[in-house]
Amino acid sequence: MNDAMLDVRDLRIGATAYPPGEPPREIEIVHGVSFTLEKGKVLGLIGESGAGKSTIGLAALGYGRGGVEITGGEVWVNGRDILKGGLRGLRQLRGAEVSYVAQSAAAAFNPAKRLMEQVTEAAIHHNRFSRSDAEARAVALFAKLGLPDPETFGNRYPHQVSGGQLQRAMTALALCPQPDLVVFDEPTTALDVTTQIDVLAAIKEAIRDTGVAALYITHDLAVVAQVSDDIMVLRDGDMVEYGSTDQIINSPQEDYTRALVSVRSIEHAEKPPTPDPVLRVWGITARYKGTPFDVLHDVSVDLHPGQTLAVVGESGSGKSTLARVITGLLPPRAGGIEFAGRTLSPALERRTREDLREVQMIYQMADVAMNPRQTVGTIIGRPLEFYFGMRGAEKRKRVKELLDEIEMGDGFIDRYPAELSGGQKQRVCIARALAAKPRMIICDEVTSALDPLVADGILKLLLDLQKIENVAYLFITHDLATVRAIADSIAVMHRGKVVRYGPKSQVLNPPFDDYTDLLLSSVPEMKLGWLEQVIAHRRMESAGN
Amino acid sequence: MGPALKLVAQRVALGLLLLFLVSALIFAGTQILPGDVAQSILGQSATPEALANLRRDLGLNEPAITRYFDWLVGALQGDLGTALTNGQDIAKSIGGRMKNTLFLAFWAAVIAVPLAIFLGLLAVRFRDRWPDKLISAVTLASISIPEFLIGYVIMYVVGVKLRWFPSVAMINDSMSLGEKLSSIAMPVMVLTLVVLAHMMRMTRAAILNVMQSAYIETAELKGLNRFQVICRHAFPNSIAPIVNVVMLNLAYLVVGVVVIEVVFTYPGMGQYLVDHVSKRDVPVVQACGLIFAAVYIGLNMVADIVSILSNPRLRHPK
Numbered sequence: 001m002n003d004a005m006l007d008v009r010d011l012r013i014g015a016t017a018y019p020p021g022e023p024p025r026e027i028e029i030v031h032g033v034s035f036t037l038e039k040g041k042v043l044g045l046i047g048e049s050g051a052g053k054s055t056i057g058l059a060a061l062g063y064g065r066g067g068v069e070i071t072g073g074e075v076w077v078n079g080r081d082i083l084k085g086g087l088r089g090l091r092q093l094r095g096a097e098v099s100y101v102a103q104s105a106a107a108a109f110n111p112a113k114r115l116m117e118q119v120t121e122a123a124i125h126h127n128r129f130s131r132s133d134a135e136a137r138a139v140a141l142f143a144k145l146g147l148p149d150p151e152t153f154g155n156r157y158p159h160q161v162s163g164g165q166l167q168r169a170m171t172a173l174a175l176c177p178q179p180d181l182v183v184f185d186e187p188t189t190a191l192d193v194t195t196q197i198d199v200l201a202a203i204k205e206a207i208r209d210t211g212v213a214a215l216y217i218t219h220d221l222a223v224v225a226q227v228s229d230d231i232m233v234l235r236d237g238d239m240v241e242y243g244s245t246d247q248i249i250n251s252p253q254e255d256y257t258r259a260l261v262s263v264r265s266i267e268h269a270e271k272p273p274t275p276d277p278v279l280r281v282w283g284i285t286a287r288y289k290g291t292p293f294d295v296l297h298d299v300s301v302d303l304h305p306g307q308t309l310a311v312v313g314e315s316g317s318g319k320s321t322l323a324r325v326i327t328g329l330l331p332p333r334a335g336g337i338e339f340a341g342r343t344l345s346p347a348l349e350r351r352t353r354e355d356l357r358e359v360q361m362i363y364q365m366a367d368v369a370m371n372p373r374q375t376v377g378t379i380i381g382r383p384l385e386f387y388f389g390m391r392g393a394e395k396r397k398r399v400k401e402l403l404d405e406i407e408m409g410d411g412f413i414d415r416y417p418a419e420l421s422g423g424q425k426q427r428v429c430i431a432r433a434l435a436a437k438p439r440m441i442i443c444d445e446v447t448s449a450l451d452p453l454v455a456d457g458i459l460k461l462l463l464d465l466q467k468i469e470n471v472a473y474l475f476i477t478h479d480l481a482t483v484r485a486i487a488d489s490i491a492v493m494h495r496g497k498v499v500r501y502g503p504k505s506q507v508l509n510p511p512f513d514d515y516t517d518l519l520l521s522s523v524p525e526m527k528l529g530w531l532e533q534v535i536a537h538r539r540m541e542s543a544g545n
Numbered sequence: 546m547g548p549a550l551k552l553v554a555q556r557v558a559l560g561l562l563l564l565f566l567v568s569a570l571i572f573a574g575t576q577i578l579p580g581d582v583a584q585s586i587l588g589q590s591a592t593p594e595a596l597a598n599l600r601r602d603l604g605l606n607e608p609a610i611t612r613y614f615d616w617l618v619g620a621l622q623g624d625l626g627t628a629l630t631n632g633q634d635i636a637k638s639i640g641g642r643m644k645n646t647l648f649l650a651f652w653a654a655v656i657a658v659p660l661a662i663f664l665g666l667l668a669v670r671f672r673d674r675w676p677d678k679l680i681s682a683v684t685l686a687s688i689s690i691p692e693f694l695i696g697y698v699i700m701y702v703v704g705v706k707l708r709w710f711p712s713v714a715m716i717n718d719s720m721s722l723g724e725k726l727s728s729i730a731m732p733v734m735v736l737t738l739v740v741l742a743h744m745m746r747m748t749r750a751a752i753l754n755v756m757q758s759a760y761i762e763t764a765e766l767k768g769l770n771r772f773q774v775i776c777r778h779a780f781p782n783s784i785a786p787i788v789n790v791v792m793l794n795l796a797y798l799v800v801g802v803v804v805i806e807v808v809f810t811y812p813g814m815g816q817y818l819v820d821h822v823s824k825r826d827v828p829v830v831q832a833c834g835l836i837f838a839a840v841y842i843g844l845n846m847v848a849d850i851v852s853i854l855s856n857p858r859l860r861h862p863k
Binding site: 061063065090091092093094095096099100102104107108109110111112113118121122125126156157159160173 | 758759760762763764765766767768769770773778781782855857858861863
């Protein structure tokens, strides 16, 4: 017995792996992790995908997702080893003493039920509060979390509120039964930066006011630095470093932690615009078929040869639609596209093969952008065959060269996508785009689904390839750190309009327009107290207005 | 209620259109049938004059389109014509038969639908364990055996050996409800066995599909037990597919009971139809076809409407 709220000792977690072409086998995914959490404290669990952080978080509720099972160790909650109480004991614990905030609130809420019913369900089920008390608590939590019309907010269905509001409602759901511990599993990852900052502040305030202990799981060190007292760095199911937030951020001991802290430190000096842009997009106005409103309004941008134009904006800003217009998938209602001095047909069907070859695309989800039944060699060889008529040994030789260029080596030529890591898959997609020898590549959120260190590798590769091949990138992203790392010029998009456009040095420096200012100041910085500063600053400004 | 109401109105309009097309098809179908109504009434030995007279009396000399609309307008007003064989008013004789068929279908549905859904929930609760496998095996076996065979087996065991219920399911208006129920007990058993498997399998599949969702995990992490998770969180999201298959089976209970009615000599629509098909009584066949089509289309329309109304996005737009 000790008086820690949560005491995890030598936790071991196993799962069944299904490697392609081999029989399933048991593997261990968390190898003996220990930590303690006192009442009212927040511990950040940080690591890349596969580090086991969510798995450890769920173990605090005695829960294993899919085929995951806790195979060893102890999990003490309030002086009781929860792994010894059986399923009945766990059910008494879940939703009462320990509750969980999922990453995607949009998926974690039942679409068929009103929010109030879902938020109060655990509190009522465990007889912690009567229905009327639970509902009063929920309304108070809605108000505390800054939700609109807290009195009636609960009457709505999940699809009737925004993503940021839903994430706050999820926090209310977790706090409603008055638990001793809340596990936050990437609660702001799916949100836009300008929304994330508000949700983050709301969560932090709620944790402080209710005195609940929390496990805060994220891959974003800058985010966890704002909310936690201690941080544990995890990698491949092992603890790498465990210390106070101040120590981890300001004086990390391990190389891996240092790499995480210094991630996104690529320096890229911007190149000046040239007189002849490779791509001129002017006056584009577009809407999707059967919808009554335009998603792009009068968008004009230029892309210069061998340079990168970053199109940055939040979800719904129209940045991906712009890519669809340029590729010809969505013919615009007005405006035109000029490429390498000639006018491109607005419709894909009427573009020549040469037009198609010169504009290539790389997608966010490398997984679904490749045929899982084709080998790497076939995938990369396809454009060689299609555009240049290469066959046999000639094609294979060129594929090997391309594999070399993406720093993978020709050993991968006969592998299938399922055998590759996320970063390797994205590299194969880059090689496939390069195979066509394009003048321009549209990169649509190509690093968003990757871990920060892997994403860094991809960005470096793209920059190197740009130098060698003199290819221009239209780089679509919501991530400002990526923009800083790679762009020569930037177009900031908001609600279908370009609100700010110019060379990087000009766009990212004051004087700002309101939206760009909001966007830039919302990106979490890796320093303690950043969140409080920004919030205080904003409150002061809005008081001044 | 904006979008939901609009969709419901669309479904109703489509249902009516479909019914109209089906009526045309039924009419056309019976016209193409070989043989001549007048001939079949009067027999081979009829004189040409007698045939011509009868044709004129029956309106058979009018163009088909006129006869079709006469028939349709009559049907809409409840006048289904007179049976050729016995000269009786079809609407009148069908009325009583229909009541009997609906009575049988109603009690079969009252037992089969809740039972099927409950068994489906149970199968999900004990997924891949013995209760699930037992439920699946029994229901699949019962759907695989021809229904007349199940009918005779049950009749032999329950009616002849055990003597619990009468083996002939005759009912009439002078019987009390209890007597009627006892009389239809065996056909209800057979029908239940026949429709159970389909509905139970669909309930199981639809709920298992929903059980993969993230909100099921949320419910489990609230500490609810498995049955609460299934009933409160999974079931409300699987209503649409379940209702669809339930309605198909209800339609089957009304229009598909021909075999069972014959086996148990039950005085319902099915037997009435079989009697008159064998006598080539075209107006009766048309009337029965129209009623069966209306039941089918009506129940499917209800299924569509329930699906629309069970979708919170349509019921409560932003």
